[in-house]
Amino acid sequence: MINKNYNKNGYLVKKFSNTKLIENIEKIVKRHFYRSTDYYSKMSLKNFHKITLNCQNQLNKINIQKFFRESEKKFLEKEFGEELLFSSFVTLRAVRPVKNDQDLNEPLDWHRETFYGKKKHIKYAINFWMPVLNYSKKIGLSVIPESHKIPDKKIIRDYIKNTHNVRKFSPSHKLGFPYAPKKLISGVNFDKAKKVILPKKNFMIFSQYLIHGNGQNFSKKIRFAVNFSFVPSSKVFENKIINSKKYNYQKSKTNSLYISV
Ligand SMILES: O=C(O)CCC(=O)C(=O)O
Numbered sequence: 399m400i401n402k403n404y405n406k407n408g409y410l411v412k413k414f415s416n417t418k419l420i421e422n423i424e425k426i427v428k429r430h431f432y433r434s435t436d437y438y439s440k441m442s443l444k445n446f447h448k449i450t451l452n453c454q455n456q457l458n459k460i461n462i463q464k465f466f467r468e469s470e471k472k473f474l475e476k477e478f479g480e481e482l483l484f485s486s487f488v489t490l491r492a493v494r495p496v497k498n499d500q501d502l503n504e505p506l507d508w509h510r511e512t513f514y515g516k517k518k519h520i521k522y523a524i525n526f527w528m529p530v531l532n533y534s535k536k537i538g539l540s541v542i543p544e545s546h547k548i549p550d551k552k553i554i555r556d557y558i559k560n561t562h563n564v565r566k567f568s569p570s571h572k573l574g575f576p577y578a579p580k581k582l583i584s585g586v587n588f589d590k591a592k593k594v595i596l597p598k599k600n601f602m603i604f605s606q607y608l609i610h611g612n613g614q615n616f617s618k619k620i621r622f623a624v625n626f627s628f629v630p631s632s633k634v635f636e637n638k639i640i641n642s643k644k645y646n647y648q649k650s651k652t653n654s655l656y657i658s659v
């Protein structure tokens with residue numbers, strides 16, 4: 399990545415070159431979540447995650463990664479100038495409004511992806527993240543700018559109680575919730591934390607080393623975002639060629655693969 403902002407802050411916001419993707423994703427999400435917020439707020443987290451996973455499975459049928467690679471080809475070529483490998487599935491991030499500020503079941507706390515995977519390429523891997531519905535300044539993704547420069551060993555974390563009751567390979571797990579959650583104890587300056595403001599029809603990419611989290615949703619509606627990750631192929635050290643496709647085994651929580659799309 400050669401972009402100065404990205405290298406300085408650890409993330410970058412860009413306008414979509416083609417908005418067709420946003421429309422398609424919105425349509426699918428609305429089709430799965432057609433009832434009132436109240437209806438979803440009353441159900442257990444487990445049942446809510448089941449519905450979310452159904453929707454995520456549908457989203458995975460439209461090859462969002464490929465659409466992104468093709469429509470942002472110019473930008474990606476300029477920034478990376480090499481082949482990129484994409485995570486084999488996308489995650490739908492659906493977060494219900496919280497009832498009060500003690501309600502810590504819904505959000506994903508501060509983390510960087512090395513909390514949950516140890517592969518060398520994570521250092522070079524990049525998360526793509528796009529708001530889908532009901533995002534605002536109040537409920538955007540939170541980041542600590544420049545925190546991607548802090549070495550992993552300085553970031554102190556500890557295991558915490560699995561309050562989500564996430565089991566390995568359960569729907570919640572497949573939605574990106576950790577089954578062995580950790581809490582960031584020290585090593586970063588939380589005074590620098592900020593919400594990233596994404597104008598409509600923009601996406602964000604950020605280093606997997608950047609400290610980020612989604613915070614509680616204090617709005618009245620369920621917020622939806624989609625994310626996946628990608629990595630420059632030269633940074634992947636365990637390429638395997640299967641049926642003429644390049645795969646990298648990322649032995650992570652959900653057994654995701656990096657593939658060329
Ligand atoms: O959007 C969210 O809810 C969390 C996103 C996140 O942690 C990620 O994209 O890596």
Ligand SMILES: [Fe+2]
Binds near residue numbers: 509
């Ligand atoms: Fe994350």
